[in-house]
Amino acid sequence: MRKILVGVVTLVSLMMPLQASAEDSVSSAEALLHQMDEASRELSYELSYILIKKNSIEPIRYRHTFEDGETYAHLVYLSGPPREVIQRGSEVSYFEPGLDPFTIKSNKMVAPLPPIMKSDINELAQFYDFISMGRAREAGVACDVIRIAPKDGARYSYLLWVDTRSKLVMRADLLDRDGEPLEQYRAVSYVVNPKVGDVLRSLKTVELPAVVKLPPQPQAELSWQANWLPQGFESVSRNRHRLMMTERPVESKMYSDGLFSFSIYVSAADNFTVREQLVRQGRRTLHSYLLNDKEVTVVGDIPPATARRVAESVAFVAGKVSASGETTP
Amino acid sequence: MADKQKISALLDGEELDQSIINALAVDDDSQQTWQHFNLIGDVMRGEAPQNKDWNIAASVALALDNEPAHTGLADISAEPAQVIQLATARETVEAQPTPQQAKRMMPAWLTQFGQVAVAACVSLAVIVGVQQYNGGDEGIVGTPAESQMPVLQTIPFSGTAEPVSLTRDSVRSNNHNAPSEAQVMEQRRRINAMLQDYELQLRLNAEDGSIDKTLLEAN
Numbered sequence: 079m080r081k082i083l084v085g086v087v088t089l090v091s092l093m094m095p096l097q098a099s100a101e102d103s104v105s106s107a108e109a110l111l112h113q114m115d116e117a118s119r120e121l122s123y124e125l126s127y128i129l130i131k132k133n134s135i136e137p138i139r140y141r142h143t144f145e146d147g148e149t150y151a152h153l154v155y156l157s158g159p160p161r162e163v164i165q166r167g168s169e170v171s172y173f174e175p176g177l178d179p180f181t182i183k184s185n186k187m188v189a190p191l192p193p194i195m196k197s198d199i200n201e202l203a204q205f206y207d208f209i210s211m212g213r214a215r216e217a218g219v220a221c222d223v224i225r226i227a228p229k230d231g232a233r234y235s236y237l238l239w240v241d242t243r244s245k246l247v248m249r250a251d252l253l254d255r256d257g258e259p260l261e262q263y264r265a266v267s268y269v270v271n272p273k274v275g276d277v278l279r280s281l282k283t284v285e286l287p288a289v290v291k292l293p294p295q296p297q298a299e300l301s302w303q304a305n306w307l308p309q310g311f312e313s314v315s316r317n318r319h320r321l322m323m324t325e326r327p328v329e330s331k332m333y334s335d336g337l338f339s340f341s342i343y344v345s346a347a348d349n350f351t352v353r354e355q356l357v358r359q360g361r362r363t364l365h366s367y368l369l370n371d372k373e374v375t376v377v378g379d380i381p382p383a384t385a386r387r388v389a390e391s392v393a394f395v396a397g398k399v400s401a402s403g404e405t406t407p
Numbered sequence: 408m409a410d411k412q413k414i415s416a417l418l419d420g421e422e423l424d425q426s427i428i429n430a431l432a433v434d435d436d437s438q439q440t441w442q443h444f445n446l447i448g449d450v451m452r453g454e455a456p457q458n459k460d461w462n463i464a465a466s467v468a469l470a471l472d473n474e475p476a477h478t479g480l481a482d483i484s485a486e487p488a489q490v491i492q493l494a495t496a497r498e499t500v501e502a503q504p505t506p507q508q509a510k511r512m513m514p515a516w517l518t519q520f521g522q523v524a525v526a527a528c529v530s531l532a533v534i535v536g537v538q539q540y541n542g543g544d545e546g547i548v549g550t551p552a553e554s555q556m557p558v559l560q561t562i563p564f565s566g567t568a569e570p571v572s573l574t575r576d577s578v579r580s581n582n583h584n585a586p587s588e589a590q591v592m593e594q595r596r597r598i599n600a601m602l603q604d605y606e607l608q609l610r611l612n613a614e615d616g617s618i619d620k621t622l623l624e625a626n
Contacts, residue, residue: 323600377605
């Protein structure tokens with residue numbers, strides 16, 4: 079009997095250090111992400127990187143500085159027609175070909191930046207595992223490799239290379255569920271120097287387009303709801319508007335988990351509506367299907383299976399007036 | 408003398424005479440001479456053996472002669488091996504316990520418990536391993552069939568070209584069996600409109616601080 083006891087105790091004691099070391103590496107990975115977050119918010123740096131997708135490579139330069147409590151950042155596409163994003167404090171200006179430049183009041187640049195710079199790591203920790211994957215060399219410097227894996231299987235994961243000294247992201251791979259890379263951000267060179275701040279100081283005096291005054295958008299009460307969402311996705315906004323290109327009225331709800339986001343659109347079906355279709359462009363998935371006389375579309379940075387499940391969970395709440403009256407094309 | 412000259416020549420590598428090699432193999436005197444010459448050469452080159460018992464070959468041969476021979480049946484008769492009586496062997500050597508004895512020594516439940524414990528350990532290891540590897544996949548979306556769903560891989564937005572394709576059979580058969588070109592065009596336009604609107608919404612809502620830095624490549 080004693081032998082069995084000893085055996086059991088040995089087994090348990092063998093398991094414990096394994097478990098402990100696993101937790102240890104997780105927490106160290108999380109600590110590193112916090113350091114990365116801090117570094118990318120507070121340092122003055124210039125990062126040149128390429129964004130690799132299935133069929134294209136886009137060189138991009140990003141400059142960032144933090145002065146007097148204000149963030150100044152400048153992102154430029156280095157090839158093709160000039161495209162720029164400028165952040166000055168709480169105003170973000172977008173310059174793109176084919177569109178009048180415009181400025182939005184926002185403290186966050188929406189642009190192809192290496193991911194999870196400036197995301198809330200604590201919040202992400204609820205839905206993602208941070209796994210330390212050892213070390214590797216990227217952009218000519220030694221890097222710690224971290225995997226950001228979703229706790230459920232309903233979204234993509236990231237692989238990050240973080241410079242051991244400056245804690246900036248040197249490379250980021252967006253992976254789908256099979257581990258196939260969808261996108262890669264790979265730094266080519268970077269400079270961490272207060273002089274970058276001097277360069278960006280000129281942004282203070284540059285004249286940028288006036289801030290777009292959006293009519294106050296009431297958070298519309300919509301007559302439908304999604305009954306299934308991947309854990310952690312929360313509604314960010316909901317409204318009714320017309321699509322810019324087709325002037326088609328839609329109702330939309332946007333959800334985000336802090337790292338990825340998606341939108342559900344509901345519009346009236348017509349002759350052109352497709353019973354069910356799935357479109358995938360790199361990280362972006364569009365899944366639409368016909369529900370009674372409505373077309374439900376899910377667009378976002380989620381795997382096709384998740385988009386489909388979300389789309390099929392949409393149900394119309396009985397008793398409420400449908401928006402069909404005002405959405406007839 | 409002639410032999411000695413020949414041996415010397417052979418040693419110097421000047422002459423290779425089959426007869427002298429045969430003589431070396433057979434004749435003791437010649438062997439002696441060969442050894443002496445070699446020894447003289449070694450001493451002259453300063454490679455003299457440290458040990459005086461340099462004639463290893465001779466000592467090995469001597470030792471072999473002294474060694475008792477162990478070949479054939481003749482040996483057994485000459486030096487009979489010690490035969491152990493079966494009866495005495497049974498007394499001295501510990502016998503293997505019969506299965507009944509073994510059972511008596513260990514309770515049945517213990518042996519079974521041991522087997523079960525081993526099986527449990529293996530399955531525990533497998534379960535733990537799988538869980539660690541999969542990282543808790545409870546919330547996985549849909550069935551495997553769904554996750555294997557075929558997907559249209561279209562070219563991402565890049566500058567001007569924005570081709571988007573549709574599966575033909577997915578197009579609603581609304582009085583038409585095949586979608587007309589205009590229909591397909593309209594559908595592509597709608598898809599692009601939807602994607603563009605999503606980009607715009609992302610930017611407008613970025614203020615909430617909870618949106619990913621997503622790509623912004625719609626024109």
